[in-house]
Amino acid sequence: MISAQEIIETKEKVPVDHKKLIFQGDIIYLPIYPNNIVSSNNELLSRDLGVKNKEEFNAKWDNQRFNPYWDESLSFPFQLTFHDTNFSSPVTRKMVVTSRYGWRRGRPHQGIDIDLQTGDSVRSILDGKVRYVGYHGGHGNTVIVRHYNGLESVYAHLSKTLVKENDEIKKGNAIGKGGVTGNARGSHLHLEVRYHGKSINPEYLFEFTTDTKIRSDVLFVTRKWATPRFHRSTRKSKIVIHKSIDDITVFEEQQKKIYTVKKGDTLHRIANRHGLAVSEICKTNSIKYNTVLKIGQQIIIN
Known part of the structure; x- marks a missing residue:
């Protein structure tokens, strides 16, 4: 009964x-x-x-190498999914971004720098598992946390690390203390976010304000948002979120511009002026690298 x-x-x-x-x-x-x-x-x-996502989460789990994906080619666009609406601030003080993702002093800056004082607590932005703890070149003392959507967050220039490899952590947990180790000019946190070893502009994914919002539960990352030379470290890029493949198509059509060739122009000069690769201009306009440009010729700049 x-x-x-x-x-x-x-x-x-x-x-x-x-x-x-x-x-x-x-x-x-x-x-x-x-x-x-x-x-x-x-x-x-x-x-x-x-x-x-267990298979992807465990893929190439490596406690020794900073980037175990070094031999992998990543196709664009790729999709990221978040189940949280907010992330945890990586610092305990007000977040002040002092240097952004982009081209800086002739080199790619693969993350953002956030102001702190040596000894300040540094915290994980999302739930995850510690994959790497160690000293890595210009990063100095570094902790890498892999998150459950396949994304990894990198915390560099630490004065001290507080976790060990394979520790499971929650967002907001302390993983180290801020410092100036490695190639650092003054105390700050260098924060990177990577997917399969490819750095992504952190500000495309997260709002580094007091609201600490994740910009979308589903978004697509195009090559632009994973290539520092498309951005400048001295200014914030205009953020346009792509939530679907259709969003990307519409945006790219809107961004197309017609450039009229002037005296002295070359494909390389035009590409550098617009933050593009020569190969992209050639592909868009169905021309070759060695094409001789004519004054008054119109080409499409994406």
Whole structure:
């Protein structure tokens, strides 16, 4: 004989609806139970995404190399999915970005610099697992955390590290102390975000303000947002989020400009002036590297 309590428990475990989510290009349907029978939506989502993305999360897990993806070619655009709406500030004081992702003093700056004082606590921006702890060239003392969507966050110039490889951590957990180790001009946190070894402009993913918002639960990263030479470290790039492939297509069409060739112009000079690669101009205009430009000729600049 089934008791009344058993009937209630059975009924409560039947989902009343499903929530549709897009993750890594696949559709996931998460059950919604009555009376909040599941402890929390975030906990359920974390568990489901963790299972779905387990293979990618564990791929090339390497505690010795800064970038285990060095021999991998990444195709653009690629999709990133977040189950949180906010990230944790990596510093305990007000976030002040002193140098941005982009071209800096003739070299690519692969992350952003955030002001702090030596000894200040540095915290993980998202839940994850520590993949690398060590001294790495110009980064100095460095901690790398891999997150459950495949993204990795890099914390450099630390005076002290507080975690070890393979530690599981929550966002907001302290992972080190700020410092000036490595190639650093004054105390600051150098923060990078990477996907399969490729750096991404952190400000494309995160709002480094007091709101600490993740810009979108689903977004697509184009080559522009993973290439420092398209940006300048001295100014914030205009952020346009791509939430779908259609967004990218519409944006690129809107960005097309017609440039009229002037005396002294070469493909290399035009490319440098517009922050483009010569190969991109050639592909867009169906011309070759050695094409001789004519004064008055019009070419499309993407």
